Amino acid sequence: MRTAKLIEQCVPLSLYLINNEYVYKLLGKTGLPVWMLGLGVDRLRADMNRLLAILFHQGVLDEQFLQLQQLQDESSPNFVFEVVTIYFRESEKLLRILRDNLSDREFSDYAKMGIHLNQFLGSSSSIGAKRVRNVCVAFRAASEQNNRLGCLRALELLEHEYCFLKNKLYELFQLEQQRSMAAGVRYPAQH
Amino acid sequence: MMENAQRLQVSSLNTVGSSYGSCKTDGLGSDEFPVGLRVLVVDDDTVCLKILEQMLRQCSYHVPMPFGVKLYTCELKVAEAGTISILMRSMDRDKGVGGPNTEECWVHRNWFNHLIALKLLTFLSIVAFPKLNSDPICSLTTCSQATVALNLLREKKGCFDLVISDVHMPDMDGFKLLEHVGLEMDLPVIMMSGDQRKNLVMRGIKHGACDYLLKPVRMEELRNIWQHVVRKKWSGSKDFEQSSIEENDRHKRGGDDTDYASSVNEGTDASWKTAKKRKDTKEEEEDGELEDNDPATSKKPRVVWSVELHQQFVNAVSQLGLDKAVPKRILELMNVPGLTRENVASHLQKFRLYLKRLNGVAQQQGGIPSTFYGPGDSNAKIGPLGRIDIQALAASGQIPAQTLAALQAEVLGRPTGSIVLPAMDKSALLQASLQGPKGIPVERGVTFGQPIVKSQPNISKQFPQSSILVDDIPSGYGSWPPNNLGTISTAGNGGLHTQNGGNGSIPLSQNSSYSGNNVIDYGLLSAQSVQSHSSSVGLGQVSDASYKHTGGLNGYSVPVSIPPVSSGIVHSDNGTNWHVQNSTPNLSNVNKVPGIVSNACEIEGSYGLRACDLQDQGSARSYGFVGRGTSIPSRFAMDDFESPMGNLGHVRICGNNDGDIVKQELNMDFPENAKVGVPVIQQFSPNDLMSVLSK
Numbered sequence: 001m002r003t004a005k006l007i008e009q010c011v012p013l014s015l016y017l018i019n020n021e022y023v024y025k026l027l028g029k030t031g032l033p034v035w036m037l038g039l040g041v042d043r044l045r046a047d048m049n050r051l052l053a054i055l056f057h058q059g060v061l062d063e064q065f066l067q068l069q070q071l072q073d074e075s076s077p078n079f080v081f082e083v084v085t086i087y088f089r090e091s092e093k094l095l096r097i098l099r100d101n102l103s104d105r106e107f108s109d110y111a112k113m114g115i116h117l118n119q120f121l122g123s124s125s126s127i128g129a130k131r132v133r134n135v136c137v138a139f140r141a142a143s144e145q146n147n148r149l150g151c152l153r154a155l156e157l158l159e160h161e162y163c164f165l166k167n168k169l170y171e172l173f174q175l176e177q178q179r180s181m182a183a184g185v186r187y188p189a190q191h
Numbered sequence: 192m193m194e195n196a197q198r199l200q201v202s203s204l205n206t207v208g209s210s211y212g213s214c215k216t217d218g219l220g221s222d223e224f225p226v227g228l229r230v231l232v233v234d235d236d237t238v239c240l241k242i243l244e245q246m247l248r249q250c251s252y253h254v255p256m257p258f259g260v261k262l263y264t265c266e267l268k269v270a271e272a273g274t275i276s277i278l279m280r281s282m283d284r285d286k287g288v289g290g291p292n293t294e295e296c297w298v299h300r301n302w303f304n305h306l307i308a309l310k311l312l313t314f315l316s317i318v319a320f321p322k323l324n325s326d327p328i329c330s331l332t333t334c335s336q337a338t339v340a341l342n343l344l345r346e347k348k349g350c351f352d353l354v355i356s357d358v359h360m361p362d363m364d365g366f367k368l369l370e371h372v373g374l375e376m377d378l379p380v381i382m383m384s385g386d387q388r389k390n391l392v393m394r395g396i397k398h399g400a401c402d403y404l405l406k407p408v409r410m411e412e413l414r415n416i417w418q419h420v421v422r423k424k425w426s427g428s429k430d431f432e433q434s435s436i437e438e439n440d441r442h443k444r445g446g447d448d449t450d451y452a453s454s455v456n457e458g459t460d461a462s463w464k465t466a467k468k469r470k471d472t473k474e475e476e477e478d479g480e481l482e483d484n485d486p487a488t489s490k491k492p493r494v495v496w497s498v499e500l501h502q503q504f505v506n507a508v509s510q511l512g513l514d515k516a517v518p519k520r521i522l523e524l525m526n527v528p529g530l531t532r533e534n535v536a537s538h539l540q541k542f543r544l545y546l547k548r549l550n551g552v553a554q555q556q557g558g559i560p561s562t563f564y565g566p567g568d569s570n571a572k573i574g575p576l577g578r579i580d581i582q583a584l585a586a587s588g589q590i591p592a593q594t595l596a597a598l599q600a601e602v603l604g605r606p607t608g609s610i611v612l613p614a615m616d617k618s619a620l621l622q623a624s625l626q627g628p629k630g631i632p633v634e635r636g637v638t639f640g641q642p643i644v645k646s647q648p649n650i651s652k653q654f655p656q657s658s659i660l661v662d663d664i665p666s667g668y669g670s671w672p673p674n675n676l677g678t679i680s681t682a683g684n685g686g687l688h689t690q691n692g693g694n695g696s697i698p699l700s701q702n703s704s705y706s707g708n709n710v711i712d713y714g715l716l717s718a719q720s721v722q723s724h725s726s727s728v729g730l731g732q733v734s735d736a737s738y739k740h741t742g743g744l745n746g747y748s749v750p751v752s753i754p755p756v757s758s759g760i761v762h763s764d765n766g767t768n769w770h771v772q773n774s775t776p777n778l779s780n781v782n783k784v785p786g787i788v789s790n791a792c793e794i795e796g797s798y799g800l801r802a803c804d805l806q807d808q809g810s811a812r813s814y815g816f817v818g819r820g821t822s823i824p825s826r827f828a829m830d831d832f833e834s835p836m837g838n839l840g841h842v843r844i845c846g847n848n849d850g851d852i853v854k855q856e857l858n859m860d861f862p863e864n865a866k867v868g869v870p871v872i873q874q875f876s877p878n879d880l881m882s883v884l885s886k
Contacts, residue, residue: 071246071410076245086241090237118385119385121386122406126407127238
């Protein structure tokens with residue numbers, strides 16, 4: 001009880017969003033989460049790698065995402081995060097449009113939908129969201145055949161995949177954030 | 192005309208060079224080259240945009256500007272005691288100091304502020320001056336709207352080296368953008384899309400994209416895109432380089448053989464080009480059909496670019512100059528009802544594209560002979576010549592059916608390439624002359640092409656006393672417009688002319704622009720003359736067209752007013768040559784020029800074509816000619832069309848031999864409407880020729 005309160009006091013609100021279980025598990029004697037002590041860097045990195053491996057294994061991500069990570073350099077330290085944020089913003093817009101289109105019973109402009117889908121496809125494949133991309137391909141195929149039912153089904157699947165991806169990626173970013181913060185903790189050199 | 196063309200080439204080189212501006216054109220080959228390549232990325236997808244930007248940045252295509260500073264030059268003036276004036280000029284980095292965009296502002300400081308001014312100055316000189324030459328200032332610009340991108344490109348012409356564009360764009364189709372960029376800026380454009388359907392990729396290619404990237408775009412692909420810029424640059428400056436190379440050759444080697452060979456190249460190039468051009472037109476028409484099937488374009492009525500229409504188009508372009516030709520102006524000049532700006536725009540782009548392709552071909556062909564160079568090694572030269580000619584012939588064999596169909600009425604095309612001239616008194620003759628082996632024209636070309644070539648070395652060596660001095664030829668050639676122009680058909684002229692010393696193989700190559708028939712005839716003819724006495728070759732192969740330019744030179748001048756009978760091949764180049772021979776009965780009496788004459792009478796008359804054909808040829812010619820983006824399209828051709836009326840052929844042949852000037856004036860009476868046609872060609876069926884030559 002007491003430790004939880006301590007965390008609440010010490011951790012700024014924005015950082016407190018990091019409410020993974022193991023933050024609590026890793027509490028040290030000080031009552032602070034381990035990453036604040038700058039000790040959990042390796043462990044956090046291992047966690048990230050494990051999560052990434054799972055996502056790769058499940059086919060959620062592909063190597064394009066790794067390329068994205070390689071693109072991150074000192075000139076833009078938050079590159080992956082920024083790109084993915086833009087991606088979520090844009091794709092939510094697109095998903096809304098698609099949903100609106102399909103919920104309209106008289107909708108018939110499948111060509112326009114195809115353009116939206118192409119954009120979705122392009123951006124998804126650019127960040128390496130493999131499963132979303134695959135669903136997009138199926139969606140596009142359905143829209144080319146003017147198959148409204150198929151489109152609706154594909155849209156649902158797409159939304160599902162999208163949400164899954166979003167959750168997983170946020171998890172990843174949280175780990176990343178903790179890791180960088182832990183790496184940022186410096187103690188004065190001991191003599 | 193020549194200067195004109197050269198200037199054109201130079202200027203195109205310049206524009207390419209200046210578009211590199213900061214990344215130093217001459218550094219293309221250096222390790223640093225792709226660094227600082229200026230890329231414009233157009234995509235409505237911000238995610239892709241961002242990723243691409245980062246990727247390109249990492250490919251070091253982008254070197255960020257330090258702090259958005261303008262560059263200034265400063266001029267310091269102490270106007271009066273206590274006042275210091277500083278003239279600050281902003282440097283427009285693309286135009287250099289004092290360019291049209293120069294801003295000037297005077298900063299007045301009183302004495303009190305002197306110190307501040309000095310500080311400012313030192314600041315500026317530190318910040319700005321080191322950047323002037325050393326820093327590759329360039330930018331990678333991203334754009335999410337095609338129209339914005341287009342405006343940007345228009346405003347900042349020469350600021351970008353490469354455009355990467357998405358196919359799907361909300362405000363404008365990516366292909367449209369591609370077309371605009373191709374037409375207006377002539378930049379390499381790379382298309383990208385998540386859509387890998389083949390018809391889309393095809394469309395991209397058709398509209399002139401130099402590459403098509405599939406999303407996700409990978410670093411590996413982007414690392415290599417600079418090649419398109421280099422390719423573009425080289426293809427732009429190719430002509431210039433080529434001509435300069437040739438000139439160097441000419442200066443370096445005085446030997447007959449070498450000069451000779453280079454002129455041979457010239458001729459073969461030309462034939463290649465014409466042949467290639469034909470193919471291109473064919474492709475284009477096929478394209479048109481393809482597009483017709485394309486659902487996206489099927490709504491628009493298809494415009495058939497007939498030869499006449501294309502001729503008009505080419506005239507318009509040449510009037511405007513290739514660089515300044517914009518679809519709207521062309522449309523105005525063409526003044527064809529029913530033609531839209533889009534039609535012209537896309538045709539212009541195709542036109543540009545295949546000019547480029549032609550250049551490429553010429554370049555390749557030009558490269559061959561140099562490897563065959565070697566003083567005294569005449570066989571080596573023959574190799575490429577014979578081969579290329581054959582290719583040209585082969586190409587020309589394919590063509591007639593199509594082009595002639597477009598020309599309609601005058602000439603009927605047959606798949607075999609044989610021609611029937613309708614409603615002509617000489618048609619019988621022609622028929623007769625065609626009666627030889629009615630096989631595929633290509634084959635004939637082959638059989639003739641080679642023997643001719645074989646006899647070539649003999650000519651230059653055994654008959655040095657013949658009126659043609661090889662040395663002289665190149666000197667005329669150097670200042671001779673058609674060659675330097677590198678225009679397609681006139682290049683043919685040049686080849687013809689300079690090759691005089693050599694042989695009749697040139698007519699072959701020129702004929703390739705006509706039809707299979709002519710090819711054969713000329714082939715025979717020249718073969719004939721070569722065979723009889725190789726010295727004949729030099730005689731009178733100067734064209735009318737060339738006459739105008741060569742007249743002052745020490746080459747030959749053969750003004751000929753063409754008699755109605757032989758008006759046939761008024762394609763100016765051949766015209767004279769064949770006239771001389773056509774009229775040989777008289778010629779032989781008057782003329783003491785060795786060789787030719789005796790045989791010429793046998794050859795006589797096989798070249799009847801009607802003036803109307805000339806018209807077509809002329810158009811075909813100038814069409815090729817303008818194709819190279821130079822001016823003065825069909826002047827020669829037109830000149831000659833007038834001449835058929837003249838009955839008097841006046842031939843003056845001036846051979847300049849070792850400083851010995853031989854002048855022979857020939858006055859020939861061409862009988863009015865004389866039936867010059869005596870189909871003698873049959874006598875020289877390929878077999879005969881071959882046997883004679885091979886002995």
